[in-house]
Amino acid sequence: MASTQNATAGAPGAALIAPLMARGAGETLMDQIVRSIRARIDDKLLRGGSRMPSIRRFAASHGVSAFTVVASYDKLVAQGYLESRRGAGFFVRERSPLNTGERSAAPMLAAASDPGDPRPLDVVWLIRNLFRAVPMQDVPGSGVLPSEWLDGAGIANALRSVGRQHASLLLNYGAPQGFLPLRQQLQLKLAELEIEAAPHQIVTTVGVTQALDLVAREFTRPGDTIFVDDPAWFLMFGSFAATGARVVGIPRLADGPDLARLAELAALHKPRLYVINSVLHNPTSTSLSAAKAFQVLRIAEEHGFTIVEDDIYCDLHPGSAVQPATRLAALDQLDRVIYLGGFSKSMAANLRVGFIATSAELAQRLADRKMLATLTSSDIGERVAYKILSEGVYRKHLDRVRARLDSVRGKVFRQMERSGLAAGPAPAAGMFAWVDTGIDTNLLAERAMAADILLAPGSLFSPSQLPSTRMRLNVAAMQEPRIWAFLERELGSS
Template sequence: MTFPQGATMPKPANLGNSPMVSRESGGSLVEQIVRSVACRIDDKLLRTGSRMPSIRQFADEQKVSRFTVVEAYDRLVANGYLESRRGSGFFVRERASLLNNLSPVAQPLPTSQQPDVVWLIRNMFRQLPPNKMPGSGLLPHEWLDGELVANGLRAVSRLNQNLLLHYGTQQGFLPLRQQLQLKLAEIEIAAAPEQIVTTNGVTQALDLVASEFVQPGDTIFVDDPAWFLMFGTFATLGAKVIGIPRLHDGPDVAKLAELAALHKPKLYIIHSVLHNPTSSSLSASKAFQVLKTAELHDFMIVEDDVYCDMHPGSAVQPATRLGALDQLNRVIYLGGFSKTLAANLRVGFIATSPQNAIRFADRKMLSTLTTNEICERVVHKILSEGHYRKHVDRIRSKLDSARHDVTSRLERMGMSVEYRTPAGMFLWVDTGIDTLPLTEKALENGILIAPGSLFSPHQLPSTRMRINVAAMSDETVWKFLETELK
């Protein structure tokens, strides 16, 4: 190709060094390339007007056929990400201008990509290899048991088809709720099936509880640090979110009492066991003080126990649950299976008083009618046949090994692991530098990390970050951290 004299050759697009395709991911190679390039363009990592690699060059670099690249480029052109110039190649297109030309009310894409809660969630759904996402909250696919889920699906598919064609029941599939009654009894929480409401994961459970109890202007307490998704959910309700400092054995109870007297919260959301992001657990003495404060200042406690099955049990390590001490009087208990079975198997539940269960079931019906009974039947099949226990035993064993190795290596690099927890999938580490710019640079290298600022309701700069020990097997992640933290 030649350019007129004096013309400037467009700069080639910088695609980075990370591979765009994985033959183990399950998706077609064409789809993986399209998603990877589109994400880079959406995130402004590829500049408008830059020239894409030739079909031959792209195929050689990604170790795919030229036919695969041709089809991927054609799809990107069809969706407005690239434009084809005869005799010149493919170039990154200005999508905002294209959309504005198609619709006079369309708005340009935002140029700011500073990490926030939505940013992290969006990038968790990108087609990055799982072992390059130490900031994610999921276990790698190879740690899970796809065959266990597939067998459950096959068993459900053999049922009378009429059972699969109607709505589910308002409170959820009864045999599953009966199975959950047995599961809760093992951790000393007495809950009849009538006290259990199934949900579309713990996220919906939290939304139902907050929507039922909180009005605009009310105060909700959360741990600080805490699971970041709550902040955005509660903000949409017009609630004021206040963080309670989290210590190695639970919240700072003195601060909890002080702030409760001042703000009169409606709810306190807490992870008693394997807190996200520190993996710390609540001590018995702290649990009693939390309940005493809740009774004194008349607020409800929402106990999120989604990591329940990653804990080996009180016979091995102490594990105090507020729901067991309170027996669902002032405590609303939440659980789910997306962390241990499959992220796409969105089955969670609320265990609460009989009166609250009716209220939550009514609110669930008004928002989504019923939950997915097919998925609930699959989870019931897995739980009732006894295979689940062995499955989570294997997960805990792998986490124990990975946690030890990752902790040792991080500390050799100079990072401080603040909570030396004996269980769980997360480490809360101090890097010594602001992790927000570190996060932005990591994404440029095809790596997703979770900066500490996202885990606080204040969203202030932080030197901390959450590490998923199960997602630290790729040496490029370690090399990136070693380079940036010198």
């Protein structure tokens, strides 16, 4: 290197980085350049506004190609370290805490438990912390399986296969109603559940989250009422409230909703929708009995509301041949029931592939509404999901996941009882335990966060959000001894 002096605004520096390492160091020249410049910017050796050497000068100084320099600068622009000024070159971007991205992952969880943060525990609190850089083994409140339980190699193979397709297939918008071969594959999947739905009755979505939002916006106006189970998946409470809807909880029992309360509240509120998990309910992992399923449909008919059956955990259930599983859509055949499904729990959360099955007329209206919101969903993700579903390996993957859950569920429930948690009998399938701690789980979650452990307190699973002694635990994420040590210490001292 000729020099290591800093670049100053308007005057390009000479050599900005330490000598480029041996070419066989296992890192590309571009990555070496990017890492070295990032380090100098992070260490304040290159200050905001400083002009970078021209591409030609940098290439000549370091014995690399102009192409390598361009690619390196472009990557630094994408990462927020540099900015490109037309006709003037590249400059170090002025940086603030908002655009540094807090590069170190270690402080991220600590920030969530900062005692100076006045934010109360609510739905946003849990979602925000679920997306922090926390190891999965320290997130027993999570709603997904550990990544090592999923078929990462299968996803990668499907991505490579899709990537080899003609570029024009990957560069344009997808079909508004969804990738047709995937919808044809979903028709076969639904037929196995005894639900008849042709491809034109299916609309793909960006996960079940978007599916719920589309249906809610189609059916409700500000002031309308939506019924949900209590407890239930917390995210939809805030989503529905944002549309102006009133969210009312129906007490959930071991075999489905409290029918007396459902009928009473339906007469009082005249709801537009009732969102229910029939199979492997979140957070209890219980399932709807056949007797109650018929009664739910009768009450819906009597009071004129539509049922939205969220079956996101469908693939974690071993099937009716092994265990009873009654789906409202199979009984109703998509007359008064809208069926939702997806693959974030069993395939990959990052694919964000969900779907809606309903009548042909409503499917078209929902596809139009989807276009107004996002034009289309990701055709690439849908092609990957289709590849996985259509090649036969997905069934074997599900067999392995269910067997692994079965192998840990009983052990975890026994350990819960020893640790002071009232868990009751273990459900026959699924990943969740809905446990009673005997203390306010908001306080327990706050103490857990201080120990870098993320719990899901029961108050978040009710539309009322009142304090609760319950919490949801993911049995697949209960393998870390320090989680048990924390629970035993806290519950033993309560």
